[in-house]
Amino acid sequence: MSEEDQQVPPTEEDVKGDNTPINVKVVSSSGEEVFFKIKRSTPLRKLLGAYANKVGKQEHTIRFLYDGARVAQTDTPKSLEMEDNDTIDVMVEQVGGCSP
Amino acid sequence: MGFTDRQPIHTLWRTLGKNWLDTMVIDSALELISQQVCSDAEASQIIIQNSELIAKLVYLFGGEEEKIAEYAECTWVKLIAEEIFDGGKTLLTIAHLGKLPAAKGDKEGLDHWVPVGVDGRNSHFLYGDSLCGKKTPVIPPILLKALEAWKDHHTFQKFTISQMNICIQKDNNSCGVCAINAVKHLARPHVVDVVKPNSIACARMQMLIKIVTHCKDSLQMRNDSVPVVSASEASDMSNIEDSDIKMSSVSAVLDVIDGEFTFQPPGAKRQTEEPGGVSETATISGPLKRIGSENSTSTLGLLSPAAKPDRRSLAGFFVAITPEEKAKADKEEFLELE
Numbered sequence: 001m002s003e004e005d006q007q008v009p010p011t012e013e014d015v016k017g018d019n020t021p022i023n024v025k026v027v028s029s030s031g032e033e034v035f036f037k038i039k040r041s042t043p044l045r046k047l048l049g050a051y052a053n054k055v056g057k058q059e060h061t062i063r064f065l066y067d068g069a070r071v072a073q074t075d076t077p078k079s080l081e082m083e084d085n086d087t088i089d090v091m092v093e094q095v096g097g098c099s100p
Numbered sequence: 101m102g103f104t105d106r107q108p109i110h111t112l113w114r115t116l117g118k119n120w121l122d123t124m125v126i127d128s129a130l131e132l133i134s135q136q137v138c139s140d141a142e143a144s145q146i147i148i149q150n151s152e153l154i155a156k157l158v159y160l161f162g163g164e165e166e167k168i169a170e171y172a173e174c175t176w177v178k179l180i181a182e183e184i185f186d187g188g189k190t191l192l193t194i195a196h197l198g199k200l201p202a203a204k205g206d207k208e209g210l211d212h213w214v215p216v217g218v219d220g221r222n223s224h225f226l227y228g229d230s231l232c233g234k235k236t237p238v239i240p241p242i243l244l245k246a247l248e249a250w251k252d253h254h255t256f257q258k259f260t261i262s263q264m265n266i267c268i269q270k271d272n273n274s275c276g277v278c279a280i281n282a283v284k285h286l287a288r289p290h291v292v293d294v295v296k297p298n299s300i301a302c303a304r305m306q307m308l309i310k311i312v313t314h315c316k317d318s319l320q321m322r323n324d325s326v327p328v329v330s331a332s333e334a335s336d337m338s339n340i341e342d343s344d345i346k347m348s349s350v351s352a353v354l355d356v357i358d359g360e361f362t363f364q365p366p367g368a369k370r371q372t373e374e375p376g377g378v379s380e381t382a383t384i385s386g387p388l389k390r391i392g393s394e395n396s397t398s399t400l401g402l403l404s405p406a407a408k409p410d411r412r413s414l415a416g417f418f419v420a421i422t423p424e425e426k427a428k429a430d431k432e433e434f435l436e437l438e
Contacts, residue, residue: 029159030159031170063123067175067176068149068150068153069176070150087173089156091123094196094198095122096120096197096210096211096213096276097211098120098211098212098272098275
């Protein structure tokens with residue numbers, strides 16, 4: 001077998017690399033969009049912090065949803081298998097008890 | 101913690117006492133119900149969804165103009181719709197009425213949790229309100245409009261409004277507990293009864309015990325290095341009923357009440373901040389620095405070497421950019437934080 005035959009073609013993951021930045025759209029509950037560029041290995045906690053800073057809210061008052069599921073602070077784009085130009089929904093933390 | 105968002109357990113402090121419940125508690129309880137439903141053959145037609153679904157539907161369909169294009173991209177909402185309107189399943193969730201006024205003239209609604217459902221098989225919108233007493237609850241117009249419009253995208257069937265069985269609260273703090281109980285009852289009526297008003301405190305404590313037990317079991321499994329939860333374990337975990345409260349669970353609750361979080365895995369960093377505080381490894385500080393036009397309100401970026409920020413700021417992790425700058429930013433070198 002020749003040396004050329006032993007060469008394995010690079011996979012898509014190899015080409016992309018683990019840390020290739022992707023673009024992420026963060027959409028608030030009122031429809032405002034903010035675009036971020038984030039590494040695949042970066043915890044989304046940092047994105048949450050940046051977004052909160054951007055919109056002038058405290059981190060604990062908002063939360064991220066990806067594909068309808070709550071995003072953990074330790075989740076990364078890689079762990080959630082996010083793709084370029086994916087959307088993250090922002091939801092505002094609510095409190096309720098109500099007086100009769 | 102054992103839930104999807106893996107928040108530390110102290111974020112559930114509102115479960116204690118007479119505190120109003122927040123989204124964190126409501127969604128954690130809904131997640132538990134969802135797991136119980138998954139292991140119950142008699143509840144196979146039930147879908148439990150977190151409270152954000154209603155907020156998303158109201159955003160998409162509750163305004164003056166429906167956001168059709170955005171709905172087309174919102175795969176998870178469409179999948180739920182297919183299960184309901186095509187598969188005949190029943191969706192159950194809880195909505196917050198803060199942005200859903202009861203009358204058209206009102207600007208805001210109450211800080212109030214209510215159970216909401218969509219029964220695809222019997223063509224019902226399900227709604228309950230723990231404040232309504234013997235009166236028939238009225239769905240806020242915006243919520244009804246959103247549900248109707250969502251339904252119209254998938255079926256021409258006419259839906260009617262059906263009232264959910266729910267405990268009537270006689271205090272000013274337990275609408276969340278009542279709403280959770282109503283969802284549990286509708287999902288598994290053969291297992292869970294509607295709680296009585298004088299038993300709400302007990303129901304609240306049982307909910308906390310279940311949540312803590314779930315967290316404890318999850319952490320034990322993690323510490324035992326079990327990579328995958330077996331079917332039997334998952335079944336055991338999700339079959340915890342009101343009558344199955346163990347002594348270990350009760351002591352766990354007492355520990356939490358005393359302010360001690362005994363379920364931290366060995367070697368894990370202990371969370372010491374107040375609820376909602378910045379996590380222990382947060383490195384973000386200071387304002388984001390603007391680049392580009394001063395008039396560009398949405399321009400926010402740290403890519404440019406000229407605008408290189410403090411090392412503890414956000415550069416290297418991500419930047420926020422306008423769509424116009426996105427293509428330009430793609431060409432620039434992505435800075436890494438050392």
